[in-house]
Amino acid sequence: MTAIALNNDLVNVARLFGDVNLVISDAVRRYAIEQSVGRIESARLQIRAYEKKYGVDYKTFARKVKTDTKFLHRVQVKNPVWEEDAIEWKYRIEEAQEWTATLERILNQ
Numbered sequence: 001m002t003a004i005a006l007n008n009d010l011v012n013v014a015r016l017f018g019d020v021n022l023v024i025s026d027a028v029r030r031y032a033i034e035q036s037v038g039r040i041e042s043a044r045l046q047i048r049a050y051e052k053k054y055g056v057d058y059k060t061f062a063r064k065v066k067t068d069t070k071f072l073h074r075v076q077v078k079n080p081v082w083e084e085d086a087i088e089w090k091y092r093i094e095e096a097q098e099w100t101a102t103l104e105r106i107l108n109q
Helices: 008-016 019-055 057-066 068-077 082-107
Strands: none
Touching: 008 019, 008 068, 019 082, 057 068, 057 082
């Protein structure tokens, strides 16, 4: 267990709702869930933007830029910074996966 310093007023208010440790633990849990959901939604929003921009999901995009020269040419002409997009796109997918795993761990506690 980790000790944290809290303002006495907050502790006194928490006492009004029951066991201080449980109230604060529940509040931190709800905050962690809220923040995790926000991160997942943000990452997914950016993923959808890349899917719309390139017209395919990331897995298809990554495969086609390696194997389909016509697709790659169209991508290069329309989006000269496509490689930077691809790096960020992959990062956002990994970010969504990591935050989803974190959320699942929190929910299963």
